[in-house]
Structures are given as C-alpha cells and as structure tokens.
Amino acid sequence: MKKKILLGLSGSVACSKAELFVKQNSEKYEFKLLSTYSGLNYLSEQFIKSNTIYSDWSELTGSPHIELARWADEIIIYPASANLISKISFGIADDLLTSTLLMFSKPIYICPAMHEEMYMNSQIQSNVLNLSKNHYIVGPRHGNLDIGDKGLGRLIEPDELLRILNKLNGKIIVTSGPTYEEIDDVKVITNKSSGKQGRALAVELSARGYEIVYIHAASIDPIPGLNNVSFHSSNDLKNKILENIKSTEAIFMTAAVSDFTVNKSSGKISRSNGNISIEFEPNEDIIATIKSSHPEIKCIAFSAQVNDELSFNKINSKKVDYLVINNILKNKFGSDTNKVSIIDQQHLIFESEELDKNEISRDILNTLEY
Numbered sequence: 001m002k003k004k005i006l007l008g009l010s011g012s013v014a015c016s017k018a019e020l021f022v023k024q025n026s027e028k029y030e031f032k033l034l035s036t037y038s039g040l041n042y043l044s045e046q047f048i049k050s051n052t053i054y055s056d057w058s059e060l061t062g063s064p065h066i067e068l069a070r071w072a073d074e075i076i077i078y079p080a081s082a083n084l085i086s087k088i089s090f091g092i093a094d095d096l097l098t099s100t101l102l103m104f105s106k107p108i109y110i111c112p113a114m115h116e117e118m119y120m121n122s123q124i125q126s127n128v129l130n131l132s133k134n135h136y137i138v139g140p141r142h143g144n145l146d147i148g149d150k151g152l153g154r155l156i157e158p159d160e161l162l163r164i165l166n167k168l169n170g171k172i173i174v175t176s177g178p179t180y181e182e183i184d185d186v187k188v189i190t191n192k193s194s195g196k197q198g199r200a201l202a203v204e205l206s207a208r209g210y211e212i213v214y215i216h217a218a219s220i221d222p223i224p225g226l227n228n229v230s231f232h233s234s235n236d237l238k239n240k241i242l243e244n245i246k247s248t249e250a251i252f253m254t255a256a257v258s259d260f261t262v263n264k265s266s267g268k269i270s271r272s273n274g275n276i277s278i279e280f281e282p283n284e285d286i287i288a289t290i291k292s293s294h295p296e297i298k299c300i301a302f303s304a305q306v307n308d309e310l311s312f313n314k315i316n317s318k319k320v321d322y323l324v325i326n327n328i329l330k331n332k333f334g335s336d337t338n339k340v341s342i343i344d345q346q347h348l349i350f351e352s353e354e355l356d357k358n359e360i361s362r363d364i365l366n367t368l369e370y
Helices: 015-025 038-042 045-050 064-071 082-090 096-103 122-131 158-165 196-207 234-243 286-293 312-318 357-367
Strands: 003-009 029-035 074-080 109-112 141-144 150-154 171-176 211-217 227-231 248-253 260-262 280-282 298-305 322-327 340-343 348-351
Touching: 003 015, 003 038, 003 064, 003 096, 015 029, 015 038, 015 074, 015 158, 029 064, 029 096, 064 096, 074 082, 074 096, 074 158, 082 096, 082 109, 082 122, 109 122, 109 158, 141 196, 141 357, 171 196, 171 234, 196 211, 196 248, 196 357, 211 234, 227 234, 234 286, 248 286, 286 298, 286 312, 298 312, 312 322, 340 357, 348 357
Parallel strands: 003 029, 003 074, 074 109, 171 211, 171 248, 211 227, 248 298, 298 322
Antiparallel strands: 141 150, 260 280, 322 340, 340 348
16 A cells, blocks of 8 residues: 655745656655645646645635545655744644644654755744754755755755655764863863864755764754754763664764863862963773774764875774865864865775865765765
C-alpha cells in the first residue's frame, strides 16, 4: 500500500520543486495537495490542470480538515514561506491548510524557502526554533535565490527531500565555536573562533538529509531544526560528544579547542594582588581520544594554522581519517570566507579557492562524499 502524503504548498517561487517532487514520486506515494491562496499563484497552469489542489473550505464538504489530517500518513510543507511558518508557530488556523495542520497528531516536515534576510530575521528564527521542538525542519540550504541573489534560504531539492523521508542518511556530529577554560570564577581563556564554518557544515549536512547533532559553544546561536547541544570548556565539549556518540557515523570536529588548560582559582583573582603567573597545561587532543576509543566512526579534524603546511605529522598523530587545514593569517577568525586543504594520512586530496564558507562546506562534503 502506498504511503499517503498530504503536501502543503505556500507562496514561493520554489513551488516548481513541489511540482517536480509530485511528478517524480506519484507512483511511490499517494498525494493530496493543499495550498494557501498565495501558493496557487506560483503553480504552473499545467500542474493545476493535472492535479486536484484544495485551497478553500467551499471546495469540500463536511469537515475536511479532520478527514484530511486522519487520511495522511505524513504531512510535508514544501515550500514553507515565512508567513506560513509564523502561522504554524503561533497555532493560527485561518484557512484549510493551517486548520488541517492543527488536526494532525504527528510531527510534520517543514521545508523553509525564502530570501536569506527574511530567514535570518530574528522573529522567523525564533519561530523556526519553536517549531523544531515538535516538527522536522528540513533545510534550507545556501544557494541561488530569487532575483539572482545567493544566500541561506534555498529550498532543498526534491531528491534530497526523498532521502530524508526514507531516512537513508545517518547521524553526524558537528562541533562549532570556541572553548572557554576558566582561570577563576570570572575570567576565561578562549580564542577568536566565530563558529561560522561549523555552522555552515551543519546546515549543509542537514539539507543533505543527515541527522545532525550540532554541539556548539554556548556563546554562539543554535541552528533551528537541529539537535542543538551547547558546551563551555573543552572537557564539557568532550563529554557532550560522548553523550551523543551512540550510532554516530561521523564527527566533524570544527570546534576550536584550546591547546592549553589552567588550574582554576576559586573566587576572583584581584589586580590588587599585583603581578600573577598562570601555569598552562597542554590540553587533551579530544578528537584523537575519541578516534582511539571509537575507530569505527569517521573523524574529520580541523587545523587552524599560521602557514600552509600540509600537516601529515598531525593527522598521523591524531590517527583521524581526514584533516581540513586553513591558514588563519590569510582568512582570519570571523571571516565569511575561507580557503582550505584536505589531506588524508598520505595525500593532499583537495584544495579550494577562497570562497564563502557555505560554498567551502559544500566542497568539503562533496570531497568526502557526504
């Protein structure tokens, strides 16, 4: 028996992808189509003519929102506009589609599609984060947008949505941002990592259908729709990885882990004490430790260097699978661009141009076949 999918459409030029998704999978799934009023404006005449698309209560009899919700095995909003996301987040039911969503008792798949400025608006981010507690947020990804722009907000492709529905891809941990090693109860040692490269990798992997555990520094923002876990110190980071390591396929160790720790003093060290000395101790190599105890997990380490050396000694000492190298003197912490080299334990396997970190993420994942 075919799985029954209720496909929700909203006002976006990306509705063309929904048309393709239905066309490619009509033999695999039984579809019913619900659209917002604005969504109808973005569907082709041929698609409207070839399919029954409901958008108004008057087109059906009885209590269609109840009947449709009970009919569906899955509900997918593809594409989900900012307006529809906001309505779902606040429980607004002012049309047939939103009323049906409130009747559905299982998580729904919500696939955002909009311009980057709109998607990154603080209210939309809050709404998406709220929805992610009970629903599946799928994408968006970085790519080409309307009017020739490029940014984060592109609807995922039909084949990517299909992989997500079939749960073909596994679980991946991505770490991101700086660690904080406490000197006393007030002061810390940290670094200038912005977490942008790790964030970009997590977003791109999620758009490709992987289950992502995003373990990020507490000082940087979570990613709506992912399993977000925050950390403070390097030891905290290690523990959070180990707490989430079950069934993990790969770890992208993008977090900038402090090379040193200190013995913390209680209270607050006062400047009235005069000059002080702080004794640094070499920190544990977290990814090397994890690879040693979990050799079955593919481990991708990241090395922020002050030169372009291909650090084969480093990758062999860590015994990880791949090392992604970048020169922080040329592409400084916090930059929106990066240039990387990827090595395995014997060879240089990829070298990028200087590109936006979202595009770098795509190159890294394509090289590593994710």
